[in-house]
Amino acid sequence: MKEKGNNYFLGVDVGSISTNLAVINQTQDLIESVYIRTEGKPVDSVQRGIKIMQEKLGNNLEITGAGSTGSARQLTGVIVGADIVKNEITAHALASLDLNPEVQTVMEIGGQDSKIIIIRNGIVVDFAMNTVCAAGTGSFLDMQASRLDIPIEDFGDLALQSDNAVSIAGRCTVFAESDMIHKQQLGHPAKDIIKGLCEALARNYLNNVGKGKDIKPPIMFQGGVAANAGMRESFEKYLEYEIMIPENYDVMGAIGAAILAKEEMNKRPRNTSFYGWDIPEMDFKTTGFECDGCPNICEIVEIRKNEQLVARWGSRCGKWDLTDEEAAFI
Amino acid sequence: MKKVGIPRALLYYKFSEMWTTFFKELGTEAVVSPKTTKQIKFDSVKNAPDEDCYSTKLYFGHVLALKDQVDYLFIPRFGSDHHTYVGCPKFIGLAEVLRSQIPDLPEIIMPHYNKAKSGHRKIAFFRKAYKVGLKFTKNPIKIIRAIIKAVKAQKNHYKTILIDEETLHKWERSETILNEPPRYVENERQLKIALVGHSYVLNDPYSALGIRTSLQEHGVDFITSEQMPRNLIDKQMDKLDYDLYFLYEREILGAIMHFMESKTVDGIIHLMIFSCGPDSIAGEVAARLSKRDPIVPLLQLVFDELTAEAGMKTRIEAFIDMLRRSEDEQTLLLTTKVHI
The missing domain is CATH 3.30.420.40 (ATPase, nucleotide binding domain)
Incomplete structure (x- = not known):
């Protein structure tokens, strides 16, 4: 459902202890927020958070842009299909400035x-x-x-x-x-x-x-x-x-990420890469291995969405980063 | 052919050209240890004294990486190559400390050279280099030629790395690029940053966690402190009411002070090594100067073997965001909320 003339932005902040989500509208008013514990499983908690958010909103609100932040921002960005991935300092500063x-x-x-x-x-x-x-x-x-x-x-x-x-x-x-x-x-x-x-x-x-x-x-x-x-x-x-x-002290990071998403879509207008509200039904798998190509022994992480490779990182030399062809395939 | 091992750490990043040329010309094979890796760091921390700075610790790992492949190790007891200012005292003791810590090392070639304290001048330098040469050849012409070529190679190295004042001003006006070309980021202003630190931190991607690459990827153009014209460094150092006598620290603090004054960069990133004495002095001075004149933001990052990569990345990203947003007019629109 898309309300005429109104755009909604999602922000996801995944930290060590909590996972927070916030949805704001065009005028940066908070529509709904979710605060749950990460419990050491960021992928699960993002999926859970999205599900709770969808239930709270009660309808399939169309998201115009999504942003992620927090120490798991890179991983979260891949799971929700974020348009912008930013550090938590910028996110918190923006959320506070927006309020006061x-x-x-x-x-x-x-x-x-x-x-x-x-x-x-x-x-x-x-x-x-x-x-x-x-x-x-x-x-x-x-x-x-x-x-x-x-x-x-x-x-x-x-x-x-x-x-x-x-x-x-x-x-x-x-x-x-x-x-x-x-x-x-x-x-x-x-x-x-x-x-x-x-x-x-x-x-x-x-x-x-x-x-x-x-x-x-x-x-x-x-x-x-x-x-x-x-x-x-x-x-x-x-x-x-x-x-x-x-008032929303516990989800300020998520609000900041949502504001960043809004800003990003204004700055570089495009269609959002947000995967949609069916993220909880998707199957995400992360696997890790040690690269033995050189004495750096980098720890490589691979993320697969429904068996398809969506991201790989962790190498110092960049040899495991997705090639342009692989990235284009996604 | 005899093999001489040169650890890729500390002063190697200043004198690599001179040393490798010299040993090659003497008819030996100069073996430089590989770039720092996780394994080298692991061996370093295990074997080096606890109190040493992170960079000195890494030297131990590089020595260990070489020790079974070479006939000699070249670890000069280097005091200084300036008539007044000195290097780090650790450089002088390094060879002896290594010999006592690691018993089965190959023979260490450790000429002592100190222009500032022992008054070693050109003739002393020549004599010391000649003595090293005699280890490998009896032919005086070969040794003399090796010395001349080595000195020349070093001069050329300085020529390529140091920029003149004119080039600096050109860079300050964004008319030229001195290092890795920054990636183009759509709709974002290109930033200019001064990246300041010891040569052995700036040029070792492992110890500085690949900061050069990450700045380039963030669309940041940078200048390093080792590129700065010497006369400008000395000019800044004259402003201090004491004499900072650590030669390499002068380069660092001088570069920071120059850009704080000229305000021609968007920000300064100061790379510091944990438990480096001179760094902690310059770090404190820089922090105080920055507080007095906060127009050019200063980010100080301290590195050691325990540094968490994630935290460093967050700081660098946040710093770049801060610099970009401070100029970005769009932020003004965003911070004033419109109520309908």
Whole structure:
């Protein structure tokens, strides 16, 4: 079904922990969004996400353009037939700017990655990502919640109940955990430990990812961890500014990807390569092997859609990349 | 024919022409180790001291790749080839460290040359090279000819790599291309970037994760710090209120400072090696200068054996996007949402 004069764009953001989808219209209003867990199987989760999205929309809305982002953006791009594949920094910045053109700082904390984006006059001027350490990201909070047997959804609110945060070393998650156990064995109540943890993680973020960055308001905080009220409060404590959390904080990456898709179709008009709503019925198989052509021993990945080869990557020399003929065949 | 092994790492990327020509002219076979591979990296990390910088570690892997194929290894104890400024002290100790770490190495040819500290001039250089030559031939004419040809080859190498000021300005005005021609991306502005780092990082696709190719594919035209005219580097270095005496670091910081001042590039990418002392100084200086004058964006990437390729790619892509969008008028249309 195609509504007259209206175009719809799909954005898919597949990260380490969650898979998010968003559909926007021509005026960049969010029509519908989906947030599910990736559970280590990005192909399955994209298919599941598309199915849920289709059920939510209730009709076979025609998609004019599709974009993918997140750490699995390349794979996702192949599975949905994305028109544009972009990094998550650009996607998050665009989604935040769309919501509030005045925004000057975007903090994003997801499952494994945390980033900071500095914006001036609607233009990204600087950014940073966490390097090798995933301290203070969603997966660590998840792990601690399950260790303390507290549902992750209640984690933040519990922190708010405490007015006496214990001090926890936030430099490294391994040390943070032993510190937490130590405090718990001394008899500190769980809420104080959780609040202490939130503060440690906020400090860690500001000292590592945010190091040397000029953090100015308005500040937007998004990504899965933004659901944690304790984290928000800790950030407000250290930054001494009010922190805005967008209504759709958990699907901002997907909204950004959808905006990028819209932009791409305006810039280079063409028919979308989106495979359509029957993606969940398609059969995707990925196989991997090691190339023994040289001592680099590259790990090659092949993706097949309904038995047909659609993508192959991973080689340094490029010898396994699809040839023009193979690509044209698709 | 005797075989002399030359590891393809560190100073090889500066003096390859001189060294290979010299040994060939002496009637030996100069065997250069293969390009860095996963296997070489693996052997490097396993055998090199923990505290060494990533590039020095890689040297170990290249030595291991050569050791069973050659009669000699050529690992000069190189101090400097400038009358005041010095190279890295690790270059001087390298041969001895390798000999103590890996016991069954072939004989190492390790002439010591240091213009800045030991005052070695032309005659000392000649004497040292002559002594190396005597290992392979008793014929003085052959040795002298080898030295002359080697020096000439090195001069030619500098001529091809270094550009003059005029060429630089031409590049700055987008009238010429100095490196791999950028891929054409439909409807996107071609970007110009200064790619800054040590020769052994810029030219080793393995350690810098193929950054040259990825910039080319993103439609980015670039200049490298090793191409920069020396007089402009020195001019920038004079502005510091201290003397930066690391010869190769001057090249790096000088290039960054030149482009921050001239504002003739869209951005600067600074490739740094983890635990390199001079790099950490220049990195901090560059970051502070960039904060004071943030017009030309600076992206600093630190490489080591643990660097995750995915994260680097995301940073480079995001940086390029940032540069493209900042000029793109279309972004203005997109950021102001129209309500109907």
